[in-house]
Amino acid sequence: MASYNENYEKLQSSYLFSEIAKRTKAFQEANKDTKIFRLGIGNTTHPLPRVVIDGLKSGVERLGRVPQPGVPGYSGYGDEQGNTELREAIAKHYLNRGVKINPQNVFVSDGAKSDLGNLLSIFGKDDVVAIQDPVYPAYLDTTVMSGRSGNFNKDTGKYDGVVYMPCNESNNFFPEFPFPLKGLVDIIFLCNPNNPTGAVATRSQLEEFVSSAFENCSVIIYDAAYADYILDKSLPQSIYEIPHAKDCCIEVRSFSKSAGFTGVRLGWTVVPSELGIDGTNELRGLWNRRQTTFFNGASNIAQDGGMAVLTKEGQEQCGRIIDYYMENARIIRDGLDKIGIKYFGGVNAPYIWAKTPNRMKSWDFFDKLLNETHIVGTPGAGFGPEGEGFFRFSAYGVRENVLEAVQNLKNLKL
Amino acid sequence: MASYNENYEKLQSSYLFSEIAKRTKAFQEANKDTKIFRLGIGNTTHPLPRVVIDGLKSGVERLGRVPQPGVPGYSGYGDEQGNTELREAIAKHYLNRGVKINPQNVFVSDGAKSDLGNLLSIFGKDDVVAIQDPVYPAYLDTTVMSGRSGNFNKDTGKYDGVVYMPCNESNNFFPEFPFPLKGLVDIIFLCNPNNPTGAVATRSQLEEFVSSAFENCSVIIYDAAYADYILDKSLPQSIYEIPHAKDCCIEVRSFSKSAGFTGVRLGWTVVPSELGIDGTNELRGLWNRRQTTFFNGASNIAQDGGMAVLTKEGQEQCGRIIDYYMENARIIRDGLDKIGIKYFGGVNAPYIWAKTPNRMKSWDFFDKLLNETHIVGTPGAGFGPEGEGFFRFSAYGVRENVLEAVQNLKNLKL
Numbered sequence: 001m002a003s004y005n006e007n008y009e010k011l012q013s014s015y016l017f018s019e020i021a022k023r024t025k026a027f028q029e030a031n032k033d034t035k036i037f038r039l040g041i042g043n044t045t046h047p048l049p050r051v052v053i054d055g056l057k058s059g060v061e062r063l064g065r066v067p068q069p070g071v072p073g074y075s076g077y078g079d080e081q082g083n084t085e086l087r088e089a090i091a092k093h094y095l096n097r098g099v100k101i102n103p104q105n106v107f108v109s110d111g112a113k114s115d116l117g118n119l120l121s122i123f124g125k126d127d128v129v130a131i132q133d134p135v136y137p138a139y140l141d142t143t144v145m146s147g148r149s150g151n152f153n154k155d156t157g158k159y160d161g162v163v164y165m166p167c168n169e170s171n172n173f174f175p176e177f178p179f180p181l182k183g184l185v186d187i188i189f190l191c192n193p194n195n196p197t198g199a200v201a202t203r204s205q206l207e208e209f210v211s212s213a214f215e216n217c218s219v220i221i222y223d224a225a226y227a228d229y230i231l232d233k234s235l236p237q238s239i240y241e242i243p244h245a246k247d248c249c250i251e252v253r254s255f256s257k258s259a260g261f262t263g264v265r266l267g268w269t270v271v272p273s274e275l276g277i278d279g280t281n282e283l284r285g286l287w288n289r290r291q292t293t294f295f296n297g298a299s300n301i302a303q304d305g306g307m308a309v310l311t312k313e314g315q316e317q318c319g320r321i322i323d324y325y326m327e328n329a330r331i332i333r334d335g336l337d338k339i340g341i342k343y344f345g346g347v348n349a350p351y352i353w354a355k356t357p358n359r360m361k362s363w364d365f366f367d368k369l370l371n372e373t374h375i376v377g378t379p380g381a382g383f384g385p386e387g388e389g390f391f392r393f394s395a396y397g398v399r400e401n402v403l404e405a406v407q408n409l410k411n412l413k414l
Numbered sequence: 415m416a417s418y419n420e421n422y423e424k425l426q427s428s429y430l431f432s433e434i435a436k437r438t439k440a441f442q443e444a445n446k447d448t449k450i451f452r453l454g455i456g457n458t459t460h461p462l463p464r465v466v467i468d469g470l471k472s473g474v475e476r477l478g479r480v481p482q483p484g485v486p487g488y489s490g491y492g493d494e495q496g497n498t499e500l501r502e503a504i505a506k507h508y509l510n511r512g513v514k515i516n517p518q519n520v521f522v523s524d525g526a527k528s529d530l531g532n533l534l535s536i537f538g539k540d541d542v543v544a545i546q547d548p549v550y551p552a553y554l555d556t557t558v559m560s561g562r563s564g565n566f567n568k569d570t571g572k573y574d575g576v577v578y579m580p581c582n583e584s585n586n587f588f589p590e591f592p593f594p595l596k597g598l599v600d601i602i603f604l605c606n607p608n609n610p611t612g613a614v615a616t617r618s619q620l621e622e623f624v625s626s627a628f629e630n631c632s633v634i635i636y637d638a639a640y641a642d643y644i645l646d647k648s649l650p651q652s653i654y655e656i657p658h659a660k661d662c663c664i665e666v667r668s669f670s671k672s673a674g675f676t677g678v679r680l681g682w683t684v685v686p687s688e689l690g691i692d693g694t695n696e697l698r699g700l701w702n703r704r705q706t707t708f709f710n711g712a713s714n715i716a717q718d719g720g721m722a723v724l725t726k727e728g729q730e731q732c733g734r735i736i737d738y739y740m741e742n743a744r745i746i747r748d749g750l751d752k753i754g755i756k757y758f759g760g761v762n763a764p765y766i767w768a769k770t771p772n773r774m775k776s777w778d779f780f781d782k783l784l785n786e787t788h789i790v791g792t793p794g795a796g797f798g799p800e801g802e803g804f805f806r807f808s809a810y811g812v813r814e815n816v817l818e819a820v821q822n823l824k825n826l827k828l
Binding site for chain 1: 422428459467471491525528539559600630632678712713
């Protein structure tokens with residue numbers, strides 16, 4: 001008789017976004033003529049730039065032609081690891097930051113989310129996982145579903161068996177390495193620039209963390225989906241700008257937020273061939289085997305679009321869209337400044353992590369903000385226990401809506 | 415200290431296609447001016463038809479526009495389960511065959527291969543898996559990698575703990591239900607039309623198998639990637655044409671072979687809400703949770719292309735390409751008839767399963783065929799122990815090459 005994966009029973013139902021939707025809907029029904037402003041979403045809103053549209057279109061047109069010498073045409077299955085030209089273009093993209101990556105260690109994906117979850121499958125089933133708190137929920141859920149946690153503890157709001165690394169004002173929202181558990185933490189998810197806090201690690205913070213992970217024989221799964229929002233040249237974009245990172249870090253990247261590919265689906269993961277476990281196996285080989293068995297490559301159309309993104313023109317045009325979002329962030333920060341709400345982030349990252357006034361609970365602030373300003377944001381408590389008392393604003397959105405929303409902030413009764 | 419998934423150590427290196435490449439390369443180097451004919455690949459070769467190209471292009475162009483009332487524009491993340499319109503179009507596609515599927519039970523994917531492997535993750539870790547022998551290698555590899563096998567036994571050529579269901583001449587290449595293991599087989603992979611044998615199950619064969627699975631509380635993962643090659647109207651295309659199938663079958667489908675989407679990446683999986691385990695849990699909910707956590711939806715461009723495939727015009731144009739491949743199959747069958755080689759399949763399926771002459775071993779026949787006719791095919795032994803003594807020809811390819819190759823068959827010294 002078939003049975004089910006019992007780890008799924010441990011999962012708490014993901015109530016954050018459904019609860020937001022429910023409360024928003026109730027408000028709209030009670031206030032039919034009121035315009036609601038959504039400043040809570042992490043989804044891109046700006047159309048793709050021309051050069052990328054052209055790249056995607058030429059990718060489509062190619063598929064309608066018989067290949068001819070010198071003129072690329074229809075192709076079926078590509079390499080599961082991605083097209084060679086794209087892997088090379090990604091390596092070159094790293095080289096622009098002074099980072100040498102072997103294209104053979106670049107695995108093109110259909111986006112960061114899949115890889116972040118699937119990477120766990122190449123590790124031992126009893127490996128202990130550490131996450132930041134607050135955190136993007138998927139790391140935790142995939143950890144639980146893959147059987148690397150105990151039960152959820154309602155008192156602490158945490159899963160047993162998972163190491164939570166608090167990120168709060170006292171550590172500038174960057175975690176200390178979990179040294180009390182030295183030797184006991186095997187896999188560490190690190191998200192930088194951070195979702196939800198908008199914190200961006202300094203070089204020395206990363207150096208210290210990587211060096212500790214290396215000593216501790218831990219592997220860091222480094223989620224740098226927002227790397228291109230780091231415009232300050234003194235801050236590392238890639239973990240491989242840090243010494244020893246190739247010996248202990250897997251980097252997961254995405255075209256979603258840097259090029260508006262949230263719906264197009266394209267990303268990549270670097271698993272350096274230097275990265276070994278026990279001296280006998282190397283993780284790159286395991287990931288290669290996983291991907292060639294469970295995956296058939298990213299869409300060739302998306303890959304042709306990715307090539308256009310990585311051209312000089314593509315980088316310029318995509319960069320202007322990032323500037324647009326970051327101007328949204330500046331407008332939100334400015335609005336929060338004016339009403340005296342303290343916040344973090346929103347510089348080199350598209351998220352603003354506001355401290356609720358008067359130590360209000362996140363969800364109480366959600367209701368207050370919706371009622372008084374008609375703005376929908378994301379309660380920080382939804383990202384983990386350390387998120388209580390915080391609130392996430394997102395820079396994604398259409399400018400005129402952001403401006404109008406921020407005007408409304410003055411109606412907040414503090 | 416991080417550790418690795420030890421199940422990967424059990425895996426035999428996948429030597430089939432690399433060995434083919436190696437021997438082919440050696441032959442080409444020794445015979446520089448000889449033209450080699452590849453009749454072994456399972457990859458589509460025909461350009462996409464016009465209506466599908468137009469659908470994909472309009473999907474791309476939409477992403478370059480700000481959405482306006484009545485004019486769809488840029489969209490970011492869609493539902494992980496797929497766009498509502500596409501799920502409804504797929505349900506309607508089933509209805510054309512008289513099968514009622516709730517669109518809510520249709521999960522759009524980036525192709526069958528990912529889902530076939532990932533589905534195992536929602537089942538209990540000790541569930542026993544049965545596969546056909548010979549078989550498409552991915553079912554077996556994902557079973558091993560997910561820890562549902564013992565070690566590989568070199569004497570039998572099989573993994574311990576996996577149930578092999580022989581498919582051979584004596585059962586018309588359709589397996590008996592593994593009754594000797596009644597109650598002990600939990601998950602059964604069934605591929606129909608079959609890769610590699612080209613066998614297509616009759617209605618009564620499927621009825622008997624499904625009814626046994628239902629009695630036995632087994633779940634069938636039904637891979638129908640080649641369903642659209644079934645042109646004989648008396649043969650079921652979908653497992654849901656069979657009574658009780660919704661109570662025990664998950665169906666995995668693909669646009670790859672039916673519409674040339676091998677590189678575009680699009681498919682779907684139906685997990686009926688009727689499908690329960692232990693009476694308490696339902697698999698649809700588990701798969702929904704898996705997909706929303708580990709996956710971010712198929713590319714929206716590919717989904718727009720899929721909508722075009724499912725229009726009347728799309729079905730006609732894609733149907734003509736299937737006819738083209740099936741004419742290739744007829745030409746190959748004809749050539750084999752002429753030289754007196756016995757074969758199976760190649761009707762309602764793009765694969766022809768030839769019996770090697772004089773009980774030759776598959777790999778010996780590979781060498782003989784390459785040397786004497788310059789044709790590269792796929793040795794049946796590479797698909798499992800029961801494939802020994804067989805050889806797979808594929809109908810994918812350009813017509814003129816197929817014709818020329820088949821001409822060469824007369825040079826085979828039998």
